[in-house]
Amino acid sequence: MSSRPAPPWPLVALFTAGYLAAYLLPTTVGRLDSGLPLSPTQAGSIGSALLLSSACAGFLLAAHVHRIGTRRLARAGLLLAAAGYGTAALSHSIPVVVAGAVAGGFGSGTATTVAATGIAAHRDPHRASTLGLLGVSALAGVVYLTVPHLGPGHGLPLAALALTALLVWPATGRLAGPARSATPPRGTGATGRLPRARSGLVLAAGILCWSLAQNSLWGVSGRIGLTQAHLSEVTVGAVFAVALGAGLLGVIGASVLGPRLGRAVPIGAGTALIAGCIALSASANGLGTFAAGEIAWNTLYPIVLSYLIGLAASLDSRGRWAVLVGSASSLGTAAGPLAGSLLSAQAGFPAMGTILAAGLLVITLPLTAVALHTGGRPLLPGAARRRTSAVVVAVTTGTPSGAVPAAGAPEQTVVEFPLDATAVTAREEYDTAGPRQATAAPGPGTV
Numbered sequence: 001m002s003s004r005p006a007p008p009w010p011l012v013a014l015f016t017a018g019y020l021a022a023y024l025l026p027t028t029v030g031r032l033d034s035g036l037p038l039s040p041t042q043a044g045s046i047g048s049a050l051l052l053s054s055a056c057a058g059f060l061l062a063a064h065v066h067r068i069g070t071r072r073l074a075r076a077g078l079l080l081a082a083a084g085y086g087t088a089a090l091s092h093s094i095p096v097v098v099a100g101a102v103a104g105g106f107g108s109g110t111a112t113t114v115a116a117t118g119i120a121a122h123r124d125p126h127r128a129s130t131l132g133l134l135g136v137s138a139l140a141g142v143v144y145l146t147v148p149h150l151g152p153g154h155g156l157p158l159a160a161l162a163l164t165a166l167l168v169w170p171a172t173g174r175l176a177g178p179a180r181s182a183t184p185p186r187g188t189g190a191t192g193r194l195p196r197a198r199s200g201l202v203l204a205a206g207i208l209c210w211s212l213a214q215n216s217l218w219g220v221s222g223r224i225g226l227t228q229a230h231l232s233e234v235t236v237g238a239v240f241a242v243a244l245g246a247g248l249l250g251v252i253g254a255s256v257l258g259p260r261l262g263r264a265v266p267i268g269a270g271t272a273l274i275a276g277c278i279a280l281s282a283s284a285n286g287l288g289t290f291a292a293g294e295i296a297w298n299t300l301y302p303i304v305l306s307y308l309i310g311l312a313a314s315l316d317s318r319g320r321w322a323v324l325v326g327s328a329s330s331l332g333t334a335a336g337p338l339a340g341s342l343l344s345a346q347a348g349f350p351a352m353g354t355i356l357a358a359g360l361l362v363i364t365l366p367l368t369a370v371a372l373h374t375g376g377r378p379l380l381p382g383a384a385r386r387r388t389s390a391v392v393v394a395v396t397t398g399t400p401s402g403a404v405p406a407a408g409a410p411e412q413t414v415v416e417f418p419l420d421a422t423a424v425t426a427r428e429e430y431d432t433a434g435p436r437q438a439t440a441a442p443g444p445g446t447v
Contacts, residue, residue: 008128011118013171014074015132016139017081017164018112021105022051022333023140025215026240027147028157029337030222035154036094041345044219044337046098050105051215051334057109058116058327062320065117071175077110078165078172085162089155097154104161109330111165113323114175116309120322125313130255133302134248139164141244148237199370200312200321204328206367207308210271211329213356213363214301215336216343217278221294224282224349229290239291243298250299254306263307268368270304275357275364282353311371 021028025047033043057077065073081104088100119128147156194200217224225236254266274297281293312325343352 008118008122008131010171010174011115011122011128012131012135013168014078014111014175015115015119015129016135017078017168018054018108018110018115019132019136020139020164021054021108021161022215022330023136023244024143024157024161025051025219025333025337026222027144027237029219030226031152031154031157032097035152036092036097038094040220040223041338041341044341046101047219047337048334049098050101051330051336053102053105053334054109054112055327055330055334057106058113058323058330061110061113062117062323062327065114065323070114070118071172074111074114074172074175075169077107077114078169079107080104081107081111081165082162083107085158085165089158089162101158104158107165108161109327111168112326112330116313116322116326117320118175119309120313120316125310125322127255129309129313130251130302130306133306134251134255137244137247137251137302141241141248144237144240144244148234194316194320196315196321196374199374200315200325202366203308203312203315203321203370204325206363206370207312207325208328208332209359209363210308210367211332212335212339213278213332213360214274215333216340216356217282217297217336217353218340219337220340220344220349220352221281223344224284225290228349229284229286231287231290235287239287239294242291243294246295246299247302250301250303251306254303262371263311264368264371266307267304267311267371268364270300270307271360271364271367274300274304275360278360279353279357282356283350307371308367311374315374 028050029043029047032038032046033040036043038046061068061073084100084102084104084107086100088097088104091097091100115132119125119132122128143157143160147160150156221240222236225231225239226233231239257266277293277297277300280289281297284290284293308329309322309326313322315321340352343355347355
């Protein structure tokens with residue numbers, strides 16, 4: 001019987017509903033620009049407000065998920081998303097559209113918060129996060145293929161978001177209710193203070209900038225295809241669908257690869273490659289370069305994102321760093337459309353891509369450093385010689401092979417056991433006076 005944990009399907013569905021708004025950002029902003037009397041910068045600002053509202057939900061609710069209850073909070077978020085996006089889709093009044101988008105964004109952020117908290121507590125958070133990215137990539141690809149054939153107007157992407165929230169609602173029945181009063185075990189990261197605060201803060205700041213760079217281009221990718229590459233909306237939608245399909249393959253590859261390379265290599269090397277893809281896509285002047293940049297970028301993006309999510313989840317078993325880092329990512333995502341619109345308006349698309357690529361290369365260093373510091377190195381052949389003497393004995397004295405980690409396996413966390421003060425005193429007396437003269441003070445359980 002396999003010991004591999006079962007996929008957390010309710011959390012995957014909730015993750016899909018929460019993340020879909022960010023994945024549909026180019027078509028949402030593009031449709032607001034063409035379907036309503038808005039300038040590109042104004043449309044980008046509405047997209048930023050939607051994602052900023054989503055980030056605020058994460059910051060506000062990160063510490064309260066277990067107290068409120070995952071089922072109750074997830075249902076509230078999905079209802080708010082359905083109502084907000086539905087209202088924005090049906091209205092042509094700009095204030096109503098803005099209010100509906102902001103309310104829907106808060107609902108999406110609530111769903112994402114619940115999903116991130118549950119995924120962090122799962123036995124295999126990397127696998128759970130890759131399944132979530134797989135679901136949202138597949139659904140977004142279907143939307144990009146479908147929406148251009150359903151007619152003009154700003155409401156179709158927003159209606160897709162509302163419908164997804166309603167369809168995910170039945171999955172919340174398998175989520176837990178409010179947590180009863182319980183004292184979390186010590187050393188699990190579930191106590192009041194956040195563990196690994198320095199690493200978490202560096203990761204949060206780094207992923208904010210990482211998401212800002214990604215979504216500055218993603219928010220204007222539709223306009224690059226339409227205006228600079230001179231493609232039709234149907235062609236741009238097809239490129240996005242193929243790119244998201246390639247992203248599915250990337251997510252599957254990340255799931256198969258798992259922790260074999262650790263987290264530092266996928267995060268560092270992947271971010272550097274993404275920087276090149278962004279520069280290529282932003283300078284596209286035809287179908288070939290536009291498709292190559294978008295497809296390569298969308299293949300790498302979910303791979304690196306899955307490792308970043310898994311890294312955040314590993315910092316705290318209660319999921320608080322996962323939520324806070326995810327909310328920081330949403331802040332970067334929220335600022336992306338506006339930053340991309342402003343940069344492209346002032347400097348043009350190619351210069352914008354160069355600036356974003358350079359910024360990504362800069363933040364590669366702190367993100368990789370956090371992954372190295374908190375994730376450990378992969379245990380490679382010969383590494384046992386650099387470990388404790390107990391490992392050397394296990395390797396050299398015929399210990400069964402199952403007791404020694406396989407090559408490439410991640411290192412296990414070292415747990416320190418506190419010693420009783422009386423036991424330490426007894427040991428010191430034994431070492432100095434010998435076994436006959438040493439007299440230890442009675443400790444707990446001594447008769």
